[in-house]
Amino acid sequence: MFEMSSSSVSISILAVVAMQLSFIHNVLSLNQTNSYLQHICINSEGTYKQKSSYESELKDHLDIMSNILDYGFVHGVGGAGSKTYYIKVLCRGDASESKCRSCLYTAFSVYGTIDNCFLYISEIYTFQKVDYKHYLYLHNAKDVNGNTKLFNKNTRALLYKLKEKTTRKEQEPYTKDYMYATGEESLGTMKLYGMMQCTQDLSVKNCSVCLDSIIAKLPRCCNGKQGGRVLNPSCTFRYELYPFVKA
Numbered sequence: 001m002f003e004m005s006s007s008s009v010s011i012s013i014l015a016v017v018a019m020q021l022s023f024i025h026n027v028l029s030l031n032q033t034n035s036y037l038q039h040i041c042i043n044s045e046g047t048y049k050q051k052s053s054y055e056s057e058l059k060d061h062l063d064i065m066s067n068i069l070d071y072g073f074v075h076g077v078g079g080a081g082s083k084t085y086y087i088k089v090l091c092r093g094d095a096s097e098s099k100c101r102s103c104l105y106t107a108f109s110v111y112g113t114i115d116n117c118f119l120y121i122s123e124i125y126t127f128q129k130v131d132y133k134h135y136l137y138l139h140n141a142k143d144v145n146g147n148t149k150l151f152n153k154n155t156r157a158l159l160y161k162l163k164e165k166t167t168r169k170e171q172e173p174y175t176k177d178y179m180y181a182t183g184e185e186s187l188g189t190m191k192l193y194g195m196m197q198c199t200q201d202l203s204v205k206n207c208s209v210c211l212d213s214i215i216a217k218l219p220r221c222c223n224g225k226q227g228g229r230v231l232n233p234s235c236t237f238r239y240e241l242y243p244f245v246k247a
């Protein structure tokens with residue numbers, strides 16, 4: 001996403017990040033994270049230069065935000081020079097506060113996408129809004145054996161079940177599992193595991209709208225794959241044939 005050759009390169013200021021549960025702090029090497037997945041950069045939502053005061057402003061801001069991750073979600077507004085930026089940080093509901101914090105640091109330094117947290121930086125105001133433009137698709141390399149159509153149908157059914165759970169009425173804001181749900185479904189001798197989450201700035205209703213939009217991307221992301229996920233800046237899901245979240 002960014003070139004190192006020149007001191008005036010621009011870095012797009014969107015990163016979508018998640019990471020595996022290993023504890024990592026300020027690791028710049030992707031090798032060590034063992035879990036680099038993907039990122040999106042949207043130049044239209046702003047760029048900044050490496051080692052600029054803007055970057056250090058962002059870093060300082062993230063440092064402060066990292067101290068208030070107790071329920072796994074934080075958003076903030078800041079300014080550097082004449083620019084205003086908006087930051088959202090969301091950690092997966094099963095990530096501890098310290099995992100969440102280290103994930104955030106890694107997210108900022110590697111601009112990668114992983115498993116456990118999500119960092120979104122933009123100069124466009126996106127709080128409470130559902131993003132219909134930016135989607136990341138990731139899938140398990142393995143195809144399912146047997147009836148693909150049936151498997152897709154079962155996956156969709158699990159996702160709709162999780163959507164109900166994610167948008168349940170009786171849930172408390174400012175908790176780690178607010179608009180977060182996990183679940184599983186037996187498929188003969190196998191089991192399908194799923195996770196779903198919205199960023200906590202959304203209303204429950206908009207969470208539901210966001211989830212519909214990502215579930216609709218299931219064929220595009222994961223047709224016949226043993227696992228997969230769709231992420232956008234407001235919500236995400238993942239499914240696998242093995243457990244991947246902590247109980």
Ligand SMILES: *[C@@H]1O[C@H](CO)[C@@H](O)[C@H](O)[C@H]1NC(C)=O
Pocket residue numbers: 031
């Ligand atoms: C680390 O990453 C570099 C660059 O992608 C690669 O060439 C190297 O083989 C990796 N090393 C290990 C131990 O994975």
Ligand SMILES: *[C@@H]1O[C@H](CO)[C@@H](O)[C@H](O)[C@H]1NC(C)=O
Pocket residue numbers: 128129130131202203206
């Ligand atoms: C729901 O999303 C729409 C479109 O993204 C936004 O304009 C609206 O303000 C949101 N509603 C609430 C209650 O947050």
